[in-house]
Every structure is written in structure tokens, then in C-alpha cells.
Amino acid sequence: MSSQDILVVAETNRGQLADTSLEMLGAARQIAAGTGGKVIAVLLGADGSAYAEGLSAADRILLINDPLLAGFSPRPYVAVLESLLKTESPRAVLIGSTSIGLDVGPLLGGKLDVPVINGCQSVSVGGGVLTVTASFFGGKLLADVAITAAPVILLVAPGAFRPTEQKGAAQVETKGSPVPLDAGPAVFEEMILPDTTDVDITQQDVLVAVGRGIQQQDNVEVAEALAASLGGALAASRPIVDQGWLPMTRQVGKSGMTVKPKCLIALGISGAPEHVEGMKDSGLIIAVNTDPNAPIFDVAHYGVVADLLEVAPALTDAIKAG
Amino acid sequence: MKIAVVVRQVPDLIEPVEIADSGKAVDLEGAAFRANEADDLALEQAILIKEKFGPSAVTVVALDFGDIDNTLYAAAAKGADRIIKIPYDQAQPPAPKQAAAMYAEVIRSLGADLVLVGTYAHDELESTLAPLVALKLDLPFVGVVRGVRPSADGSIATVFKEFPGAAVAKMNVKLPALLGILSADEPPRYVPVSRIRSAMKTAKIEEQEVGAAALTSVATIQRLHHPAVGQRAEILQGSVDQVAAKIVSILREKGVLK
Secondary structure, three states, X not given: OOOOOEEEEEOEEOOEEOHHHHHHHHHHHHHHHHHOOOEXXXXXXXXXXXXXXXXXXXXXXXXXXXXXXXXXXXXXXXXHHHHHHHHHOOOEEEEEOOHHHHHHHHHHHHHHOOOEEEEEEEEEEEOXXXXXXXXXXXXXXXXXXXXXXXOEEEEEOOOOOOOOOOOOOOEEEEEOOOOOOOOOOEEEEEEEOOOOOOOOHHHOOEEEEEOHHHOOHHHHHHHHHHHHHOOOEEEEOHHHHXXXXXXXXXXXXXXXXXXXXXXXXEEOOOOOHHHHOOOOOOOEEEEEOOOOOOOHHHHOOEEEOOOHHHHHHHHHHHHHHO | OEEEEEEOEEEOOOOOOOEOOOXXXXXXXXXXXXXXXXXXXXXXXXXXXXXXXXXXXXXXEEEOOOOHHHHHHHHHHHOOOEEEEEOOOOOOOOOHHHHHHHHHHHHHOOOOOEEEEXXXXXXXXXOOHHHHHHHHHOOOEXXXXXXXXXXXXXXXXXXXXXXXXXXXXXXXXEOOEEEEEOOOOOOOOOOOHHHHHHHHHHOOEEEOOOOOOOOOOOOEEEEEEOOOOXXXXXXXXXXXXXXXXXXXXXXXXXXXXX
């Protein structure tokens, strides 16, 4: 028999609680208000004590400390969470749609044979039924999904929820792993940080970001000219980096950089959730895309439905003309 | 080294995504399909391993959904040694859980040292395929990988797993294993149409039947809907020069341009 509690799997990123963790606590409080359950935050690591205060929106904070949890490897993480799910029997488990979450969530769901919903953007509880709105098809489609099974694993889209101001009982429980752990077949060796000699796009006031609509490498110079005319720097969505046209240090989005420039001009970027997550808080967003239905127009302040290869040079000329 | 790669076709997002009359499924009638990008990168990674890390055989496995023959022949043109198609005659793709059972049945018989599957496909709503195939095959799994370097003796692979902020975790994974690929060591290679046409004449698509996948879903889709479009963006109208002038005016007003 499941409880009505909501379990949040928190994460840290370079010595800080990941924003996603705080956002998931906001989502968990919404669900718990409907189910009448408690919010339980769980953090796996070598020593999570420094992060407990940041998780105070939870009613219970479980810090699972073990040296084998210091660097991420799927097997030990899944073993601990599998054990916790059996003992805590939560109604729902919230996991970030992150590098860690995309490994752990489906593995956990598969092992326990429980549903896993990707891309969760909003939640509601009515008549005892948990309903989740999830984004797929690159953000072009939303699904309202009713879930009666418990537990359900929700992979939460970063940035979809606001961190809550609400405080929980914040009862901290520090424990070792509930199950014996071994390093397993996949061993974390080291974290390789990005090259710091390149431009730091997180520190720029103006960014011109290019996406698939740029079509070919030679066209990148069109965007580069626009960025130069604005005294800004060039950034990119994932496909451009995958093509090797710009380095990973210029990538905006889930596994790239989170940027908040005063102005971001998005050229030929469709606005997939993974990209939007990294730029949605920019001060002024102007998007140019040939597809009037592109999700980028949902986050942009101003939009132009046109070919970037016509608009960008004209804009560069207009800026230079003063 | 024996490498197996899963490739899938997904609806091309350049076209509008239509919702069926039921309001609960995607209308795929007349939809354009394309190779799933992350799978394409998984194939690229497999071919790179074959080219750089000694004798290897790459087998590509796909469910017969969308225009999959095109993707399979393109894989052969890129250097895949075997291309296998699993017959499937449903209008909707199976959920990842059901698809995992079908792929695992074929891949198990290949005795692969390394199985590569794209980390995600944009049409996945319930879970993702790669970790579920790993569970079915009882193989170690690491996902969100952007580079794979097998050891000389093929006993381990050093993999690079993406993390936020352009950070990458270096991990050593004992083989056999299944990796969820997000990006390859190099961009996907371009294959001329002529070479794909040539592959159509020389490569043979093998068909392997597997047990039928039940199209069951644990979650009930109540409604599919499109997000509100242009809710925030004010669309600027006019000629290219008029639009450029309007943007300059906005940039001045917002203090971006002095």
C-alpha cells in the first residue's frame, strides 16, 4: 500500500544544489497539497550535510551518505533509490530530467515495473487522481496524463516549476546506504570541466544564438557578424555543436550553459525544451524562424517569421548604419 | 568487437504535429518521418569505433516503422555490416517498454560487446528506450554519453557523460554494456545519395520476427494538445528591412543599443 508522500530526488551541481531540485520541491508541494502526504527530499552523495538547509521546503530530508555515491554511477544510485522506494512507498517520485535523472528514472521504473513519465511540466490532483502535463515532440505537443498507479516516476523538465518559498518540517535524517553497495561495472573517474580560454557566454550581455536553421557551417559567419555589430558573442543550440561548427562551451541548454543575457537573438532555433531551459530567463529575446509554430515564439518577446539568412544581414546593416 | 546499434524513425518536426480525432493520439497518417537524431549519432559512434579501434562488426537493428528502409540503407552506406529489420505493422509506435522487449530479443542473439542506442527520441512519453533495453539484456548502462573509447583488448570502454555547464564525466565501463548516446566523438558523416542507392542494390535487409509487442500503456492519456503559440512573442511584420529597423528600435528602447 502506497503512502501519499512525494519523494524528490535532489541533485547537486559543482557544490551547489541544482536549481531543478528546488523546482521539484515546488512541484512536490503542489502534489502533496492534493494528496495530503508529506514531501520527502533525498540526496545521495559522500556527505550531503551542507545541502540540508537548501532542502528545507521538504518535510523530511534524507541524506544518504556513502563514498561510492560521491561521483555518479547508475548502479549504486539505482540500488539506493530502489530500496528507498520499497520502504517509503511514495505516491510519486520526482526526478530531474537531467543527465543523472535520465539514467536513474527509466532504470528505476524498469526494475520496479512502475510508470515513468518524461518531460513533466505541470501537475494537479483531483478526486484522488494525479494528472500530469508532459511535453514531447520537441515541445510541439503536450499530453495530459492521468495516473492512478503508485508509485509513478515523474521526470521533471528543468525550469518547468518555480522553487517554493514554503517551508516544510525539514526533519533531517542522515543515513548510510540502506543496501550494500559496490562500484559496479561503470566507475566514475573524474569530472572534466569546460575549457576556460573560450568566451564565457554566461557573462555576456548580448548573445546571438544559432540553431539548425543556419543550414551550413559557412552561414555561421552571418550570425557572427550580427553578434559583432552588437558587441556580443555567438552561442548555439545542440545540433550546431554536434556538427562541430561551434565548441561545447557555446552550447545553451540542458547539458550546455544556462545564460541570462540582457538580450538574446535566436536565429533558426526551434525552441526544444532542452534548449529553452538554458535561455528562457534572458532579459529580451528576439527569435527569427521560418516556422510560425516553432516553440521558440512561446518564450521570445519578439518574433520574426522569416529566413534568418535574410533577416540577420539586414539587421547587421541596420545596426551599423546607426 | 561486435557492436549493435538501434535506429528508429520519428516524425519530422519540420511538419506540424497533428492530433488524431480521438484527441488522445498523434495522427501519423501522411506524416513525414526521419531518422532519430540521437540514434544517428549512436551509429556514427559505432562506425568511428570500427574505423579507429580495430576490427569490429556493426549490426544495425530497427523496428519496421516509418520509412525505416531508408535509414537502414543509409546505415549500410555509412559502413554497417549487417542491417536487421523487425517486422511491425501497427500505425502507432510501441511504447519504449514494449519496444525494448522486441529489440532485446534480436540483440541478445548477436552476442554484442557494445550496444549503442540514442539517449532519447522526441516521441517518447513513457520512459526511454535505451535503459529499458539494457535491463532486458541485463547489461550495465550509462546514458547521456557523448564519446566512447574502447580499450585495446575490448574489455572496457572509457565513456564521456555530459553534465550541465559543458562539464563531462569520464567513466570506465566494463563490457559488454549498453550506452545511451547523445553525441558522437565526431559529427555524423554525410553520405551521398549515390552511395545510399548503391547500398540499396548491394546490402540485404535481414528480417527477424519477434514476439508481438502488446500496445499497453500504464498511463492514460486524457488529452493531447498543442502549446499556446506566440503567447508572448509579438510577431514583427513587414519587409526584411522594415523588420530590421523595428528590431533596431526595440534594441535602442531596451538599452541594448546606445
